[in-house]
Amino acid sequence: MVSYKEIGLVNTREMFAKAVAGGYAIPAFNFNNMEQLQAIIQASAETKSPVILQVSKGARNYANQTLLRYMAEGAVQYAKELGWEHPQIVLHLDHGDSFELCKSCVDMGFSSVMIDASSLPYEENIALTKQVVDYAHKYDVTVEAELGVLAGVEDEVSAEESHYTRPEEVIDFATRTGCDSLAISIGTSHGAYKFKPEQCTRDPKTGRLVPPPLAFDVLHEIEKKLPGFPIVLHGSSSVPQEYVDIINANGGKLPDAVGIPEEQLREAAKSAVCKINIDSDSRLAMTAAVRKVFNEKPGEFDPRKYLGPARDEMKKLYIHKIVNVLGSNGKAE
Ligand code: G3H
Ligand code: 13P
Ligand code: ZN
Numbered sequence: 001m002v003s004y005k006e007i008g009l010v011n012t013r014e015m016f017a018k019a020v021a022g023g024y025a026i027p028a029f030n031f032n033n034m035e036q037l038q039a040i041i042q043a044s045a046e047t048k049s050p051v052i053l054q055v056s057k058g059a060r061n062y063a064n065q066t067l068l069r070y071m072a073e074g075a076v077q078y079a080k081e082l083g084w085e086h087p088q089i090v091l092h093l094d095h096g097d098s099f100e101l102c103k104s105c106v107d108m109g110f111s112s113v114m115i116d117a118s119s120l121p122y123e124e125n126i127a128l129t130k131q132v133v134d135y136a137h138k139y140d141v142t143v144e145a146e147l148g149v150l151a152g153v154e155d156e157v158s159a160e161e162s163h164y165t166r167p168e169e170v171i172d173f174a175t176r177t178g179c180d181s182l183a184i185s186i187g188t189s190h191g192a193y194k195f196k197p198e199q200c201t202r203d204p205k206t207g208r209l210v211p212p213p214l215a216f217d218v219l220h221e222i223e224k225k226l227p228g229f230p231i232v233l234h235g236s237s238s239v240p241q242e243y244v245d246i247i248n249a250n251g252g253k254l255p256d257a258v259g260i261p262e263e264q265l266r267e268a269a270k271s272a273v274c275k276i277n278i279d280s281d282s283r284l285a286m287t288a289a290v291r292k293v294f295n296e297k298p299g300e301f302d303p304r305k306y307l308g309p310a311r312d313e314m315k316k317l318y319i320h321k322i323v324n325v326l327g328s329n330g331k332a333e
Pocket of ligand 2: 189237
């Protein structure tokens with residue numbers, strides 16, 4: 001049993017309370033490799049932004065949960081080396097799907113876990129979430145839960161269509177589970193294809209897809225029911241069209257990729273939404289940079305020569321999200 005406190009991590013409690021009161025959101029960036037983690041830490045240290053490092057099922061399969069946990073411990077030291085005296089870094093399990101998995105993360109030094117039982121019937125979601133909360137809270141580890149179903153693929157949970165969170169359920173759910181934050185469904189979804197072309201209109205000038213707006217009415221109703229309670233948005237990549245264009249111009253094929261417009265995320269960040277999950281945008285930044293090097297310098301075979309530019313591009317993206325979208329810069333001086 002290792003406590004996250006011994007390795008310099010923090011849980012989300014205080015961070016979220018400040019973010020809700022201050023009208024900004026904390027970035028939750030997924031990581032599964034060194035370059036991504038370096039870019040996240042460099043961006044957070046430079047902007048003095050609190051940050052959540054999240055580990056998904058895919059990341060665990062790819063990189064190994066133990067290795068990722070030790071990378072996070074290294075990240076705390078790296079942040080200090082970069083001159084960030086008091087780094088506020090959370091190590092979070094993304095989309096945990098069982099009590100045993102959540103427990104293993106608590107036991108090995110994660111400071112926050114998500115139990116995603118949103119695909120289960122309501123009462124079963126409550127029971128499993130409460131079981132995780134009861135265990136995690138013994139060690140002061142915070143717990144994110146989810147109500148409502150996002151469209152698309154939630155890791156291995158496939159939902160044909162989204163079911164917005166029902167505001168009439170949130171008080172009962174939060175009270176009976178004791179969860180610390182709640183992921184809700186208001187129209188976001190995972191991946192780089194968040195909407196089908198038939199759900200969108202097209203900008204006549206650019207020909208680009210314009211997605212339907214998020215269900216802010218549902219968000220506001222939830223906020224009214226649970227004043228000040230931390231709300232989380234998954235599936236919040238914006239799918240920057242510059243990256244899609246670079247990828248497509250350099251041998252890739254991402255037709256009609258579309259994300260959540262940044263203005264809408266900015267608006268959400270001003271509300272009780274205090275954690276915004278971004279993974280796909282970082283994948284796009286990395287892929288765009290790597291494809292460009294491969295296309296322009298076909299003789300290059302030193303991975304540092306293409307992973308280095310990929311890291312720089314991800315860092316630029318993370319800084320942009322922190323400063324221009326979430327507003328978390330300077331909140332962890
Ligand atoms: O939950 C959403 C993550 O972006 C899933 O990522 O492919 O690493 O499991 P994954
Ligand atoms: P995106 O696919 O929109 O980046 O969402 C990531 C996410 O929600 C991770 O849990
Ligand atoms: Zn997610």
